[in-house]
Amino acid sequence: MSGQTLYDKIWQSHLVSGDDEAALIYIDRHIIHEVTSAQAFEGIELAGRSIWRSDSILATPDHQVPTTEREKGKAGFVDKLALLQVTTLDDNCDKNNIVQFKLNDQRQGIVHVVGPEQGASLPGMTIVCGDSHSSTHGAFAALAQGIGTSEVEHVLASQCLQQQKCKNLRVLVNGCLPLGITAKDLILYIIGKLGTAGGTGYAIEYAGEAIENLSMEGRLTVCNMTIEAGARSGLIAYDQVTENYLHGRPYAPKGAMWDSAIQYWRTLVSDADAVFDKELIIDAKDILPQVTWGTKPDQVVAVTSQVPEISSAKDAVQQADWQKALSYMSLNSGTAISSLSLDQVFIGSCTNGRIEDIREVAKVVKGKKVASTIKRAMVVPGSGLVKQQAEAEGLDKIIMAAGLEWRFAGCSMCNAMNPDSLASGERCASTSNRNFEGRQGQGGRTHLVSPAMAAAAAIAGHFVDIRQVELAQLEGIH
Amino acid sequence: MAAFVAHQGWVAPMDRSNVDTDAMMPKQYLKCIFKSGYGDWAFDDWRYLDAGDVDVDVSTRRKNPDFELNKTIYQGASILLSRENFGCGSSREHAVWGIRDMGFKVVIATSFADIFYNNCFNNGILALTLKPEQIERLFELSGDKAMSLTVNLQEKRVTLANGEFYSFELEENRRFKMLNGLDNVATTLLKKQAIQDFEKQHKQTHPYYFTPLR
Secondary structure, X not given: OOEOOHHHHHHHOOEEEEOOOOEEEEOOEEEEOOOOOHHHHHHHHHOOOOOOOHHHEEEOXXXXXXXXXXXXXXXXXXXXXXXXXXXXXXXXXXXXXXXXXXXOOOOOEOHHHXXXXXXXXXXXXXXXXXXXXXXXXHHHOOEEEEOOHHHXXXXXXXXXXXXXXXXEEEEEEEOOOOOOOOHHHHHHHHHHHHOOOOOOOEEEEEEOHHHHOOOHHHHHHHXXXXXXXXXXXXXXXXXXXXXXXXXXXXXXXXXXXXXXXXXXHOOOOOOOOEXXXXXXXXXXXXXXXXXXXXXXXXXXXXXXXXXXXXXXXXOHHHHHHHHHHHHHHOOOOOOEHHHOEOOEEEXXXXXXXXXXXXXXXXXXXXXXXXXXXXXXXXXXXXXXXXXXHHHHXXXXXXXXXXXXXXXXXXXXXXXOOOOOOOOOOOEEEEOOOOOOOOOOOOOOEEEEOOHHHHHHHHHHOEOOOHHHOOOXXXXXXX | XXXXXXXXXXXXXXXXXXXXXXXXXXXXXXXXXXXXXXXXXXXXXXXXOOOOOOOOOHXXXXXXXXXXXXXXXXXXXXXXXXXXXXXXXXXXXXXXXXXXXXXOOEEEEOOEOHHHHHHHHOXXXXXXXXXXXXXXXXXXXXXXXXXXXXXXXXXXXXXXXXXXXXXOOOOHHHHHHHHHOOOHHHHHHOOHHHHHHHHHHHHHHXXXXXXXXX
């Protein structure tokens, strides 16, 4: 009998009943936010049910919160419906004894930034959240996945999910990432290879030297975008990087409990003889800075190349897709990516709103000025604590001196469900995760890039190859 | 949830692949805290020429005549036909609520995105996949005229008006729940004892997962 994958191990250890076809699996951690939980709580109430385990739930508002004038609190909401949703989350959490980092809590932020930084997302756990980017937490060798609102209700009521087991897909990234190439470029490149549905039905394990060399922040970026390749869950094996990151976090185990936890966590790797149903092998040295040109995350090319020719699409269906994408993006085949002028630059989101991302931005923009043609460039920290850390390091001053806006934590222009959005026809360099039509505002045109690439684009007014940009030193940061 | 045994209805073809849930239900409608009433907002950016929001009366907005679902022959359709990776992207269940409230009972596609697929079944929508050549045939037949289909879940069969039929596959567990209109939460809570037993043992093995969040 062959060995088990990391996914197999976590699945097996949470199986309450059933088989691979129709299983009931136990959920250790449930993270909730304002947008996908209200109807779930209502369902529980209408059915006269109760919450199975309130103390397993962590809540914070993120999708709709304004990223300016946070000191005004709820009075800062322009949109009264958004406010009602945030207030409904408050009510549901208060009524059910659920921990929430509310709007004015320093720990408030994007669910996928907050869970990890609090040590609420732990190795070996099953983690769910009503948000597709919940795959993020898999970077801790956890089984994390996004669920719909009916499933949020199901977990609230039963601490379980009805599921079918996924197949195993390994993405093996051999060698080291070249200088200037980040976790974001790596995952965009991987999505480009797999396609937006390449991972459907699979749990993806990222492995290989380039993955092992990533910081925890970089790993979170990679796992975050797993859903853009169609897979609900992405995982990375437990190692010293995971352990060092978690040690001392507020919700991480302490003392003897920590010692016993790490004994188990160290087994959270795929067995050497584990069999994967599918494998993608990548050579890290082939990866260049990536820029999406279309309206799906797999429509991506290197910054040094051009918008592709329609004729190079794989079939008639893809040709039609590409045609629609080019038309929406107002682009022509053959146009050099570096020639694309931008209107806005957005740096933040659950993909790239962590401290390491903000440091990268500061290195690029220090002592420089945002191009006069850029209407707005903003940096939105992923959480209040990321903001605090960045300010302690003086990064906010560097960023503002260069002419970028420095905001409060929230999803901001990644989902544009708040005042931050693109006007129709505006072109944006964005560190977020989706370049779908209308995602950042109706008619808005999104190009996904790494934080350093977005920062460099803000300075130049168009895309530039980050490898040609001289980076500043940041005091006290290495 | 209502039981689903068979359904006969008109087909609305949406000849696109990778239709994402942002397109099905744009962000501004996710502010609502109700669970139904999303039908007028489904495919909003494609469906109307004028921008919309929750507080904008849809009857004042011009419909986009080029959008496939706006064509007269497809009005009243209850079976949505599309291509690969239907429902990719965001987990927002509002996308399914929109399609359901627009009147669709069945979605037929070459393939579905995972989270969307689950969301469909959790709302009593039958999401079924057919082979690419069968999908192609359905697009041919429904391209310029109204076409009726019968979808029989009991027999796992899609039958055309001309008598042609295609068999489809569906996991037995999903099929059983649809046929009997079973509510997932209720069926899971029948196993309350098993969950409690598991929880007790899991807590003994991994006490660090049970430290209450404060």
